Amino acid sequence: MPLTPDQQAEIDAARGESQQTLRATVPGMEAHLYKAHEVLDHGFVRVIDYMGDDSAITQAARVSYGKGTKAVQNDEGLIRYLMRHWHSTPFEMCEIKLHVKLPVFVARQWIRHRTANVNEYSARYSILDREFYIPQAEHLAAQSTVNNQGRGAVLQGEEAARVLDMLRGDSMRAYDHYEAMLSQDGQDGLARELARMNLPANVYTQWYWKVDLHNLFHFLRLRADSHAQYEIRVYADAICEVVKDWVPAAYAAFEDYRMGGAQFSARGMDALRKMLAGETVTQESSGMSKGEWREFEASLKG
Ligand SMILES: Cc1cc2nc3c(=O)[nH]c(=O)nc-3n(C[C@H](O)[C@H](O)[C@H](O)COP(=O)(O)OP(=O)(O)OC[C@H]3O[C@@H](n4cnc5c(N)ncnc54)[C@H](O)[C@@H]3O)c2cc1C
Numbered sequence: 001m002p003l004t005p006d007q008q009a010e011i012d013a014a015r016g017e018s019q020q021t022l023r024a025t026v027p028g029m030e031a032h033l034y035k036a037h038e039v040l041d042h043g044f045v046r047v048i049d050y051m052g053d054d055s056a057i058t059q060a061a062r063v064s065y066g067k068g069t070k071a072v073q074n075d076e077g078l079i080r081y082l083m084r085h086w087h088s089t090p091f092e093m094c095e096i097k098l099h100v101k102l103p104v105f106v107a108r109q110w111i112r113h114r115t116a117n118v119n120e121y122s123a124r125y126s127i128l129d130r131e132f133y134i135p136q137a138e139h140l141a142a143q144s145t146v147n148n149q150g151r152g153a154v155l156q157g158e159e160a161a162r163v164l165d166m167l168r169g170d171s172m173r174a175y176d177h178y179e180a181m182l183s184q185d186g187q188d189g190l191a192r193e194l195a196r197m198n199l200p201a202n203v204y205t206q207w208y209w210k211v212d213l214h215n216l217f218h219f220l221r222l223r224a225d226s227h228a229q230y231e232i233r234v235y236a237d238a239i240c241e242v243v244k245d246w247v248p249a250a251y252a253a254f255e256d257y258r259m260g261g262a263q264f265s266a267r268g269m270d271a272l273r274k275m276l277a278g279e280t281v282t283q284e285s286s287g288m289s290k291g292e293w294r295e296f297e298a299s300l301k302g
Pocket residue numbers: 112113114115116215218222223227228229
C-alpha cells in the first residue's frame with residue numbers, strides 16, 4: 001500500500017488549507033499538489049512545491065533578449081527557440097520539489113543525477129517498513145541475449161513462479177532478521193544503522209527531491225526513454241504527466257525536440273543527405289559501425 005490511512009489524512013488536511021499568494025501559480029499544478037501518484041507496488045511520486053511557470057522561462061529569457069511582445073504564441077515560439085538552441089538557463093528559473101517513495105535499487109540509478117537536492121529518509125534514525133518491490137509477472141523478464149543491459153522475453157510458468165517465491169521469501173526472511181536484530185526484547189538490540197545492512201535492494205526508501213526544470217528535462221530524457229530500466233521509467237513517466245500540467249509549452253517543446261527528436265553524427269548526416277539524393281547507402285559505405293548503423297536505421301524508422 002503506497003499510503004497509510006494516516007498519510008492520506010495528512011495529505012487531505014494539507015489540501016484542505018489554502019493561502020493567498022502574489023506568486024505565479026498554475027491551476028494544473030495546484031491539482032497535483034500533495035497528491036500521491038502511485039508507482040510500482042508500494043511507491044509514489046507527489047508534488048510538494050513548485051516555483052515558476054511557462055512565463056517564468058520567457059520572462060527570464062527576455063532579460064537577455066530585451067523586452068519583446070508577450071503574446072501567447074510568441075511565448076511558445078520563444079520557448080521552442082530556447083529548447084532548439086540549447087539556451088538552457090531560462091528553464092532553470094522553474095523548480096519542483098517532489099516526495100518520492102522508491103526501491104533502493106531504483107534510488108541508486110536516480111541518485112546519479114547530481115544536479116538535484118536530495119534529503120533521504122534516515123534508516124539510522126527510523127525503522128524501515130516491511131515493503132519490498134516484487135515485480136508483476138509481466139515484468140519478470142529473462143536476461144536479454146542481444147543487450148547486456150536489457151531484458152528479453154517474459155519468464156513463464158514454473159520458472160516465473162519459482163523466481164517470485166524466492167523474491168518474496170528472501171525479502172520476508174531478511175525483514176524478519178532485521179526485526180530480530182533490532183529487537184530490545186531480552187537483548188540490547190542492534191543499532192538501526194547496522195541492522196539495515198541486511199535488507200535487500202528491493203526494500204523501499206523515500207526522499208525529497210528538488211530540481212530545476214532544465215535538469216529535470218535531462219533526467220526525463222534519460223529515464224523516460226525506452227532504453228531506461230522499466231522500474232525507473234515508470235517514475236519518470238509519472239513525473240512527465242505532472243510536468244505536462246505545470247509548464248505545458250516547455251513540456252511540448254521538450255517532447256518535440258528531445259524525446260521525439262534524434263541526434264545524428266556527421267557520418268549519419270552525410271548518409272542522410274545521400275539517401276535524400278536517391279543514392280544507396282550501406283553500413284559499409286557509410287563508415288558507421290554495425291551498432292551505429294543499427295541505431296541510425298532505428299532513428300529513421302521511428
Ligand atoms: C540507459 C543508462 C545506462 C546507464 N548505465 C550506467 C552504468 O552501467 N554504470 C554507471 O556507472 N552509470 C550508468 N548510467 C548513469 C549515467 O552514466 C549518468 O551517471 C546518469 O545518467 C546521470 O547523468 P548526468 O551525469 O548527465 O546527470 P547529472 O548528474 O544530473 O548532471 C547533469 C549534467 O551536469 C554536468 N555535471 C554534473 N556534475 C558534473 C561534474 N561533477 N563534472 C562535470 N560535469 C558535471 C554534466 O554536463 C551532466 O551531463 C546509465 C544511465 C542511463 C540513462
